[in-house]
Amino acid sequence: MWHISGETLAPGEKKQLLLKTSAPNYELPATLLCGTTPGKTLVVTAQIHAGEYNGTPAVIQAAREIDPQKLTGNILFFHCVNSNGFWQHHWRTLPEDHFNLNSDYPGAADGTVGQQLAYWFEEEIFPQTDFLLDLHGGSVNEVLSPCLFYPANADVTEESLAAARALDVPYLIASMATSGEYSYAARTYRIPGLLLERGCGAFCQQDWVAGHKRNIFLLLRHLGMYESAEPPLNYAPKIYTHTLYLESDAKGLWYPAVQENEPVKKGQLLGRLEDIFGHPLREFYAEGDGRTLYYTAGLAVAKGDALVAYGLEL
Ligand SMILES: [Zn+2]
8 A cells, every 4th residue: 555645545556636735725636656566656746837838748648658557666746736827827936925846945834835835745745755757848938958957966866867867868967956846855855856858938849748758757667667668768868067057147138149959169159138228238158168958038137037058068
């Protein structure tokens, strides 16, 4: 039997339900699968950033296809974590309090809705999790090349990176983040995990969905939980241990000079900032040789907004 957050599943059982959380009026659509052989528990989250759609259909399809009779361990699929943001077209944060589940951990038992939701994950989900997979899809104005983040300099770095190498993702980015869902879980709860990025612009394209779904099955195989006909990887992914995240130091109109997945040379123009009348404010140049991973397409940016992320060739 598998007991999680007030639910009980028998071996070989699959349940779809709205999982009650301790956040006020917050229920999460979930599929729970209890395997017939004991093993690891994999937790998959889609849309902690609402509007990053591709993870949701991938989770729906994988949850439908996986036969719990052939499963080792347990899977908890969260179909759409930021549910209110999803239905309200409130891109990214929780509409209730602008809590960002990818940067605002830890939670709090008596905090805002987002803090309470994060706290529920810490209390009810993380202690049961052996691996955490978090599916993203670029932001509404962020264009990206498929990539993933793994927790660097953590107790679970090697385990996370080994899983990353088994997935069909060309660029693996070492992350020092500490306060996102997967990064907080990795550093505080020692749960290996990955954040996958695929797609952009609040679009939902079939090939992006298929990419996320393929990686769910490749991860299940890597973890020894489930076999599938998924063809193995036929290339070696590139690891970026050092990535520069260029941010704007002023408010303005941002005109990028690069695209995603483009080699850059030290000193190359990455983009420029103008005021609303078209007067130049700033020009931004690459600090080293590397490759762009994602960039903000424009146009309005505030001080501190992300502009371009590029991995460095060392
Ligand atoms: Zn995201």
